[in-house]
Amino acid sequence: MSVLAIIKVDGHEIPYSSDEVLAYSVDLGEKIGEDVKVLVLGNVARESLEVLGKGSVGTVYHCPFANLNLEILKSILEKIGDDVSFYILSQNLDNNILGGQISALKDSAFVSNVVTLAEREGNSIQVSKAVYTGKAFADIKVEINGASVLLVKKNVVKPNLSQGQEVQIVELNIEEVEDLNTELLGIEQAKTQMSLSDADAIVSGGRGMGGPENWNVLEDFAAEIGAATGCSKPVSDMNWRPHHEHVGQTGVKVSPNLYIAVGISGAIQHIAGVNGSHKIFVINTDSEAPFFKVADYGIVGDAMVFVPKLTEAIRKIKEK
Ligand SMILES: Cc1cc2nc3c(=O)[nH]c(=O)nc-3n(C[C@H](O)[C@H](O)[C@H](O)COP(=O)(O)OP(=O)(O)OC[C@H]3O[C@@H](n4cnc5c(N)ncnc54)[C@H](O)[C@@H]3O)c2cc1C
Numbered sequence: 500m501s502v503l504a505i506i507k508v509d510g511h512e513i514p515y516s517s518d519e520v521l522a523y524s525v526d527l528g529e530k531i532g533e534d535v536k537v538l539v540l541g542n543v544a545r546e547s548l549e550v551l552g553k554g555s556v557g558t559v560y561h562c563p564f565a566n567l568n569l570e571i572l573k574s575i576l577e578k579i580g581d582d583v584s585f586y587i588l589s590q591n592l593d594n595n596i597l598g599g600q601i602s603a604l605k606d607s608a609f610v611s612n613v614v615t616l617a618e619r620e621g622n623s624i625q626v627s628k629a630v631y632t633g634k635a636f637a638d639i640k641v642e643i644n645g646a647s648v649l650l651v652k653k654n655v656v657k658p659n660l661s662q663g664q665e666v667q668i669v670e671l672n673i674e675e676v677e678d679l680n681t682e683l684l685g686i687e688q689a690k691t692q693m694s695l696s697d698a699d700a701i702v703s704g705g706r707g708m709g710g711p712e713n714w715n716v717l718e719d720f721a722a723e724i725g726a727a728t729g730c731s732k733p734v735s736d737m738n739w740r741p742h743h744e745h746v747g748q749t750g751v752k753v754s755p756n757l758y759i760a761v762g763i764s765g766a767i768q769h770i771a772g773v774n775g776s777h778k779i780f781v782i783n784t785d786s787e788a789p790f791f792k793v794a795d796y797g798i799v800g801d802a803m804v805f806v807p808k809l810t811e812a813i814r815k816i817k818e819k
Pocket residue numbers: 704705706707708730731732733734745746747748749750761762763764765766767768769772782783784785788800801802803
């Protein structure tokens with residue numbers, strides 16, 4: 500049996516989150532004494548597949564399609580075979596659907612929002628998952644060899660696998676078959692350079708930014724520190740920013756290493772989407788803003804004054 504890490508290509512790149520998915524799979528493989536294999540979905544160069552030779556990864560399956568319908572997914576799973584005890588994916592909106600489909604096809608357990616490494620207990624493993632938008636945790640026992648699907652949140656494991664091992668690359672020759680039940684009408688590519696779920700740092704703006712014309716201040720700052728940009732719900736509702744940037748209970752749930760909230764009050768529905776972040780930094784004119792209660796660092800002040808100053812300071816440090 501084996502643990503299968505599933506990685507979806509972002510554009511033509513292996514996403515940043517893949518290191519964490521691999522590290523999680525390798526840790527699980529060691530605990531239950533199984534090999535780790537990887538399935539890469541999407542068009543990517545062979546050299547990028549070779550780079551996945553980390554830790555105990557031995558085989559990399561490659562399918563050039565990233566957007567799968569159920570018929571294609573069925574063919575992929577059939578070609579990989581039944582010797583998979585766990586399918587491991589990173590937690591994001593796309594993988595929620597993909598993981599659910601795998602679990603339905605395999606008639607197996609599906610555990611999303613996993614926030615701990617697996618602990619082995621006899622013929623099972625135990626993991627904790629975040630529930631009630633991260634306000635509580637549930638401990639879940641899953642049988643080994645049950646073809647279970649685990650969706651792992653960011654920052655659960657440190658990706659510190661050694662590199663350089665040779666891997667066997669298996670090209671899955673899958674025919675592009677039409678799904679009989681659904682028709683793909685089009686794909687609208689998010690216009691951000693980095694996906695929010697994968698980003699290591701996020702600069703997010705709220706109504707306190709005053710209007711879309713001020714967003715260049717946040718974009719400059721984000722570009723300087725290599726962060727993705729996000730926003731609060733009202734900001735996307737008012738079309739100041741695109742909807743895929745909306746963070747929170749009803750938007751994208753993120754858990755970057757650093758979440759920077761600028762001009763966002765910190766309503767419970769926004770916090771529910773960011774409380775998995777490693778560190779939170781808040782800039783707000785109101786010292787009583789609820790976001791400060793969950794912040795690690797903060798500045799009480801005007802975003803339009805402090806953000807450009809921070810950008811400039813970081814630029815100077817980088818020039819030295
Ligand atoms: C069912 C439901 C689901 C929801 N889901 C979400 C969700 O997923 N995500 C989400 O974000 N919201 C969600 N909301 C909305 C949420 O309740 C808040 O209304 C929203 O988060 C507030 O957005 P905001 O902080 O940008 O705006 P505001 O509440 O207006 O806060 C603006 C903040 O900016 C500060 N400010 C003003 N000027 C400046 C300045 N110059 N510099 C710095 N700071 C400044 C103010 O002090 C204030 O704290 C949901 C609501 C409901 C009812």
